[in-house]
Amino acid sequence: MSKFGELIDLQIPVLLEFYTDWNEASEAMHPVLKDVAAALGDKAKVIKIDVDKNSELAEALRVKGLPTLMIYKEGEMKWRQSGEQDANTLIGLMQEYL
Known part of the structure; x- marks a missing residue:
């Protein structure tokens, strides 16, 4: 299974953000995602994926x-x-998917 497949196949919800360092809206999401991760703790995962490094x-x-x-x-x-x-x-x- 691919690494991405392993990431999304968890029993807990996984929030992915596709971003770039040069995009202002992506930058604005960094503190928001930290808040989401802190609020949900180990009941969910928050993962950032840089599109410049993961273009495929x-x-x-x-x-x-x-x-x-x-x-x-x-996986869905x-x-x-x-x-x-x-x-x-x-x-x-x-929380709808916990």
């Missing part, structure tokens, strides 16, 4: 806008949205 994966998942956020659980995509999101929205979405 980003292309395979058709990531066009940045940031692009996805929630996976047990549950939610996807491009653009900035606030911590409370993301925490609420993640």
Whole structure:
């Protein structure tokens, strides 16, 4: 199984952020994702994926806008949205899959 497959095949929800260091909206999401990770603790995972370093994966998942956020659980995509999101929205979405 690929490393990505292992990441998304967990029993807990996994929030992925596809980002770049040069994108302002991606930069704005850094503290939001820290808040989400802190609020959910070990009940969920928050993973950032740099599209510049993982272009094949980003292309395979058709990531066009940045940031692009996805929630996976047990290998299945549950939610996807491009653009900035606030911590409370993301925490609420993640809690739906706990």
